[in-house]
Amino acid sequence: MAKYQQLVDQLREQIEANIWQPGEKLPSLRQQADQSGLSLMTVMHAYEVLESQGWILSKPQSGYYIAPRAAALRPRLATQTVERLEQTDTNSFVFDVLQATRDPAIMPFGSAFPDPELFPQRQLMRSLVKVSHNLKPTDALNNLPPGNPELRKILAQRYAQQGITISPDDIVITNGAMEALNLSLQAVTEPGDWVVIENPSFYGALQAIERLKLNAIAIASDVEQGIDFDELEQALQRWPVKACWLMTNRQNPLGFTLSNTRKEQLVALLARYGVTLIEDDVYSELWIGEEKPLPAKAFDRLGDVMHCGSFSKNLVAGFRIGWVAAGRHAQRVQRIQLMSTLSTSAPMQLALADFLSTRSYDSHLKRLRQTLAKRKQLARTALRQVLPADARISDTPGGYFLWVALPEGINTTQLYHLALEQGISIAPGQLFSSSEDFRHCFRFNTAWPWDARAEAAVEKLGQLIKQLHP
Amino acid sequence: MAKYQQLVDQLREQIEANIWQPGEKLPSLRQQADQSGLSLMTVMHAYEVLESQGWILSKPQSGYYIAPRAAALRPRLATQTVERLEQTDTNSFVFDVLQATRDPAIMPFGSAFPDPELFPQRQLMRSLVKVSHNLKPTDALNNLPPGNPELRKILAQRYAQQGITISPDDIVITNGAMEALNLSLQAVTEPGDWVVIENPSFYGALQAIERLKLNAIAIASDVEQGIDFDELEQALQRWPVKACWLMTNRQNPLGFTLSNTRKEQLVALLARYGVTLIEDDVYSELWIGEEKPLPAKAFDRLGDVMHCGSFSKNLVAGFRIGWVAAGRHAQRVQRIQLMSTLSTSAPMQLALADFLSTRSYDSHLKRLRQTLAKRKQLARTALRQVLPADARISDTPGGYFLWVALPEGINTTQLYHLALEQGISIAPGQLFSSSEDFRHCFRFNTAWPWDARAEAAVEKLGQLIKQLHP
Structure with missing residues (x-):
């Protein structure tokens, strides 16, 4: 040797x-x-x-x-080790799972999107028709980054309704939240930099980190409290962290919403270490209760919180319109967008601006929230009946995901494959972490009509879980 | 020390x-x-x-x-040197120039886009209205990458008309050619890899290379012959080059079109060294003569040419629809797209598919080519009258750019600033190269109406050049 x-x-x-x-x-x-x-x-x-x-x-x-260990991802460092192979496998597995949710013959419990029949199709059509009749040759030019001025003004007004002052100039319209998040991450990091994410986290964060050759530290998040502040601070003390990418409202996949106090603490903690917060808030409109929760962005004093939003989960998926309130990074985000996709399409921006200014967006959202809450309740009850007694189902308000922890030892990746053979998709824990911690968990999308087909599918899922139960 | x-x-x-x-x-x-x-x-x-x-x-x-020196860019290596600062300055300068072309009060000779009044506005509107009336909740799902099946089939048919066999499955619809080119480059490189580009080249290539932390070797291109094959082969022998990004038809900014023989030789040469060709062909429809020139992709036997096209320069800029015929890299491109923007908007894809299948795209293109040729001729004549006798104006068929080489010693960056004060934009040579070789050159967009305003602007430009002439 x-x-x-x-x-x-x-x-x-x-x-x-x-x-x-x-x-x-x-x-x-x-x-x-x-x-x-x-x-x-x-x-x-x-x-x-x-x-x-x-x-x-x-x-x-x-x-x-x-x-850092165990919880740490090392996509960039571990080029030739088993970890890297697993990471690549996970990435490939994410695409397989996404692919499966596209097939209309498959029951889409694994999907990240809600039933598009819940969206105001006719009103959207009317806005798009109106905009189509008024297309102008100069539209392309007038909707370049940072994006349509009317749309940015409407977004700023919606922030203002929550008491958050954001200049329309700090908002950049993007090709969905996916582009917003990716541009934000690129704006504040270079390859090799360190980024904090949650464990478990949205698989898009894992993929973006791998694609941009960053190093990730995954900090444990809890269904009740979210990210562990002590662990987070330890990580910030030890590593030269540039950004922290996480969700504060209806976190995907766990479903928790941080309290205002914890959001404020989070922003203050990150500010102390000069770390940018990339706040993925795509489920912000899907709240339950008295009033819409604030984003962590509400507590941002330094312009260092990049708040990423989207219409894809609550109004229309196919338009591909999202945004980032990017604070002091707004110009850099614009420039990276100009270099990578140039801009978001003009008619889509115009149609959304028209919809938001002339239609009843808030009434739609109210109806949507009520329907989603009912469907989630029905799904939860149905799942409870077929799952083993020691399975735990998250009970967080809002959103449309349930996070199910089966008894340890049941491998949900195996369950995923068995279920798929039966025409049912789920989102197994493996998608949300590079650690083994969630291999007995899965995310369940409840935003679909609760009909005989769905009930039969849940029944079948229960049987498969029983078969896997030792 | x-x-x-x-x-x-x-x-x-x-x-x-x-x-x-x-x-x-x-x-x-x-x-x-x-x-x-x-x-x-x-x-x-x-x-x-x-x-x-x-x-x-x-x-x-x-x-x-x-x-490699002089012609070589070192955006990644030269992190702390003057070269890096110049590179950053150039990048920033590109944004300033782009910004200037947005102002309707500025004469847009520096713009990269043609006059949008040349586009078939009414027909596009009709297609978009039709599609808007038929929006479906499932549209988002059915237009995910690789993109709308009908649109991909139409593109494959247009390749087939030129005798090029491309499967619709190898085509990925993108947010404009800018995304197609960026995804292609990401699909075949890792940070630190070497890429060959042309000198001068489209500034988007320089920016993408810097953004992705690649190293570039810029090979001299000639107004007549395009890239120098001897220099190219020497570079391929010396450096572990992964990809070559260039334009084969109406190269931006020089305007040349490679002959079929040279395109075939280029593909064969790169194939010998296992180097992917990323072919930027956004001006492919703006030809003049008997028939549309082939892309280098026509000579691709290994599926290693990634042919990037767009509708933004010849049909509609604001829809943001482009594509890449990505050969054996098609799946990787799709996956990177899923991770970075998720997909191109559904209504835009549907509207284009409708336009292409029901409207007279080819008649529009024929008219467009004729108008552009006339305008270019007028602009050339007008420029000739005001430029110094020893200035050279490129005379390449097709497209809408003129490449003007002023007498050495006249700095076109300086000219750019002086002209801008007079409400006139040009695209100075500095945008297209990190070397000093083209500081006396500028690109001139002729695709605008040739009216009194344009004539007065050219007159003024001539005066400014005379002032700078020693």
Whole structure:
């Protein structure tokens, strides 16, 4: 065995045995060389191998440190290890699951979108027809980034209704929230930078991080309280984190909504460490209760919270219109958009601006929330009847997802495949984490009509789970 | 001065004095340490600094080599040098120029888009109205990547009319050609990879390369012959190039169209080195002559040419619909799109499919080509009258750009600023190259009505040039 490999193995064993704690500093190259009697080159080679495998990481002008573990993703570091393969498999698996939800013959419990029949089809059509009759040659020019001025003004007014002051100039209209989130992440990071996400989290965050060659630290989130602030602060102390991407309202997949107090604490904590918050708030309109919860953006004093919203989950999916209230990063977001997709389509922006200014968006949302709440209740009851007694179903208000934790030992990826053979899709825990922590969980979309077909599908799902139950 | 800095300075002087040629291998770390009497760590530090400044580069398992010069961009390597600042300035300058062309009070000779009044506004409106009346809740789902099946079939049929066999399955509909080109580049590269572009080239290529942290080798292109094949092959021999991004028809900004023979040779040459061709063909419909020129894609035997097209320059800019015929990379492109913008908007895809299948697209294109040819002729004549006798104006058929080379010594960036004060925009050579080679050139958009305002603007431009002429 090569000398450097002996050192690699030795250090790896020590890290696994907790002799070195995550965040702790390793001996310098020279110290290590002196201690081990190996040459500097050999030590350097060993450190490079450990770094490429994600065990340690180098900080410029500082030295080598033990990398965060278990909860940490290492898409960029772990280029040749099993972790990387698993990550790629997960990515590929996400596409398979998405593909399955497209087939109308498949019961779409695994889908991320609500039943589009719940959207105000006729009113949307009328707005689009009206806009189509008034297309102008100059439309393309007048709707370039930051986007349609009327639409941005309406969005700013909606923020103002919640007491949040946001200038229309800080809002950039995007090709859906997916582009908003991706542009935000690109605006504040470079490849190799560190980003905090939640565990579990929206798989789009995992994919964006891998695509942009970032390093992620996944902090545990809890169905009640959301992200663990102590762990978050430890991570911020230890790593040069640039951004934190998370959901504050009806988190996907867990469903929790942070309290105003916790949102304010979160913004203050991140501000203390100079870390940008990328707030994915695509379910913001799907609340239940007295009033719409505030976003964390409401507590932003420094313009360093990038609040990403969308119409795709509550009004129309196919228009592909989202936005980001990007604060002091607004110009940079615009520029990256100009370089990557140039702009959002003019007629879609115009049609939405028309809809929002002339139709009854808020009445639609009220009806939508009521219908979703009923469907969720029905689905929850049906699931409860077929699931093992020790299965837990999340009970968070609003949104349309249920998060189901089956007894440990039941593998929901296996369940996914079995269910798919029966024409039923679910979103298994594997999609939402690169750790093994949620392999017994799945996300269940309740935003579909609760009919005989849905009931039969839930019945069938229950049978499959029983078969897998040891 | 630190020891490593002495070595840095010494090697830099040697490189500048051509003691080391681009592509040549440097002594290994150990050899250099032995020669210089410096420690390995010091040598390594010096090499790292030189690499970070773009003077040298490391090839895995091989060693350090002198980086290509002059024509080479080093956006990733030259993080702290003047080159990097210039690059950033250029990027910022591109946005300033784009911004200026948005103002209707400014004469848009610097714009990249044709006069939208040339587009079949009424027919487009009718298609969009028709589609709007028939919106379906399932539209979003049915138009996800790779995109609307009908639209992909029509595109495949248009390729077939030219004798090119492309499966609709290999076509991905995108948010304009800008997204098609960016997705293509992402599909075949990782940060740090090498890409060949032309000098001069479309500024979007320069921006994409910087954004994706790639290294670029810019090969000289000639107004008659296009890219220099000898230089291209030398670059392919020396550097681990992954992709070559260029234009084969009515290249932007020079205007040339490669002959079929040269297109075939280009594809064969790149195939020999396993390099993907990303073919930007957004002006493909704006030809003049007997028949539409083939794309290089026509000679692709391996599915390794990614042919990017768009409707934005010849039918409608505001819909933001483009595509890539991505060959064997089609699935990867789809997946990156799903992760970055999810999809192109459904109504826009449907409206275009309707327009193309029911309206007279080819008659429109014929009229458009004739009008553009006339306008270009008028603009050329007008420019000739006001330019110095030793200015050269490109005379390439088709498209709507003229490439003007003023006498050396006239700085067109300066001209740009002076002209803008007079309400006239041009696209100065600086936009199209990170080298200084085209600082006396500018691109002139002739696709605007040739009226008294335009004539007065050209007159004024001529006066400004005379003022700058030594």
